[in-house]
Amino acid sequence: MKKEGEFLLALVGQPNCGKSTVFNALTGAHQRVANWPGVTVDRMSGWFKTGGHRLEIVDLPGTYTLASLSLEERITGSFLIHETPSLVLNIVDASALGQGLVLTLQLREMGIPLVVNLNMMDIARKRGLEIDVAALERLLGVPVVATSMKKGHSKKALLRAISAQLDSPVKVEPLSLDYGRMEPFLRDMERRLSSGATADGAHPLRWTAAKLMEGDDGAEELIRKNRSDADHVIGSARDNRKAFEEQSKEAPEVHIARSRHGIANAMAASCITRPAPPVRPDRRGRLQPFCGTGHAYRGDVPALLPFNRPGL
Ligand SMILES: Nc1nc2c(ncn2[C@@H]2O[C@H](COP(=O)(O)OP(=O)(O)O)[C@@H](O)[C@H]2O)c(=O)[nH]1
Numbered sequence: 001m002k003k004e005g006e007f008l009l010a011l012v013g014q015p016n017c018g019k020s021t022v023f024n025a026l027t028g029a030h031q032r033v034a035n036w037p038g039v040t041v042d043r044m045s046g047w048f049k050t051g052g053h054r055l056e057i058v059d060l061p062g063t064y065t066l067a068s069l070s071l072e073e074r075i076t077g078s079f080l081i082h083e084t085p086s087l088v089l090n091i092v093d094a095s096a097l098g099q100g101l102v103l104t105l106q107l108r109e110m111g112i113p114l115v116v117n118l119n120m121m122d123i124a125r126k127r128g129l130e131i132d133v134a135a136l137e138r139l140l141g142v143p144v145v146a147t148s149m150k151k152g153h154s155k156k157a158l159l160r161a162i163s164a165q166l167d168s169p170v171k172v173e174p175l176s177l178d179y180g181r182m183e184p185f186l187r188d189m190e191r192r193l194s195s196g197a198t199a200d201g202a203h204p205l206r207w208t209a210a211k212l213m214e215g216d217d218g219a220e221e222l223i224r225k226n227r228s229d230a231d232h233v234i235g236s237a238r239d240n241r242k243a244f245e246e247q248s249k250e251a252p253e254v255h256i257a258r259s260r261h262g263i264a265n266a267m268a269a270s271c272i273t274r275p276a277p278p279v280r281p282d283r284r285g286r287l288q289p290f291c292g293t294g295h296a297y298r299g300d301v302p303a304l305l306p307f308n309r310p311g312l
């Protein structure tokens with residue numbers, strides 16, 4: 001539980017994006033390790049001060065998405081839903097931007113207070129990638145801070161961004177992604193969720209609708225906890241999932257994941273001002289080290305990205 005004047009900061013990111021490096025840089029020696037209840041996954045937490053604020057920071061298990069499939073995803077997803085951190089710090093590997101943004105988009109769909117830390121900028125630069133950080137910030141609608149935390153570069157800028165968010169928290173509207181042919185099904189679920197007695201107003205309707213269409217256990221649990229008409233809502237979600245699959249011959253969760261990956265890659269492509277050079281064998285026919293990075297971003301940048309851009 002947070003004490004008066006204390007804030008809870010959750011560290012979220014995909015494996016190997018530098019989460020522990022950022023955690024260590026922020027907390028120094030002020031760390032403790034425990035287990036998450038009932039499982040043998042380490043729960044790292046610590047504290048630090050910035051701009052007169054004292055923050056407890058929890059390093060959540062690295063996860064590629066927030067689907068409730070793996071243990072790591074379930075721990076991280078459940079913490080974000082139930083512990084309501086004051087702020088989420090999402091670490092993204094700048095050298096694999098499209099992949100990293102898949103998780104960022106999910107956090108933006110939740111509409112939770114967020115600062116994005118684009119880490120590993122040194123690696124991205126070394127590979128020839130250039131990223132327009134301001135453009136990414138505009139698209140995401142939340143602050144983005146570029147760092148190379150292994151060398152401690154831009155740690156102060158990151159601390160400033162964190163304390164600015166705590167000083168004057170800006171209510172961020174959840175990002176609404178376009179799920180194409182699933183839209184009518186999502187609208188139906190949103191309509192059902194908005195009617196009747198509901199105590200789950202803390203989470204955006206659209207996010208809840210999409211989680212139910214994914215068949216996410218965590219979302220069903222949330223509905224059961226908060227709604228007297230839970231059976232009815234969950235039953236409708238199952239009907240909608242079945243109807244979508246019959247109509248489009250694709251599992252709803254696969255469609256959602258594929259759409260989100262497409263949007264993440266399009267977003268990355270539109271922010272990468274210079275992509276990594278293409279893969280080219282050297283004179284002996286061997287592939288150059290690091291040359292695979294950036295392949296996902298080459299090709300056509302869509303003129304109009306298929307999502308609602310904040311501020312446009
Ligand atoms: N070059 C470079 N390496 C980094 C940076 N941040 C982290 N690393 C390295 O990347 C690897 C993975 O980092 P780690 O913090 O363990 O990632 P985690 O899995 O997200 O906790 C480690 O070898 C770090 O030293 C960075 O900004 N630049």
Ligand SMILES: [Mg+2]
Nearest residue numbers: 019020021062
């Ligand atoms: Mg780690």
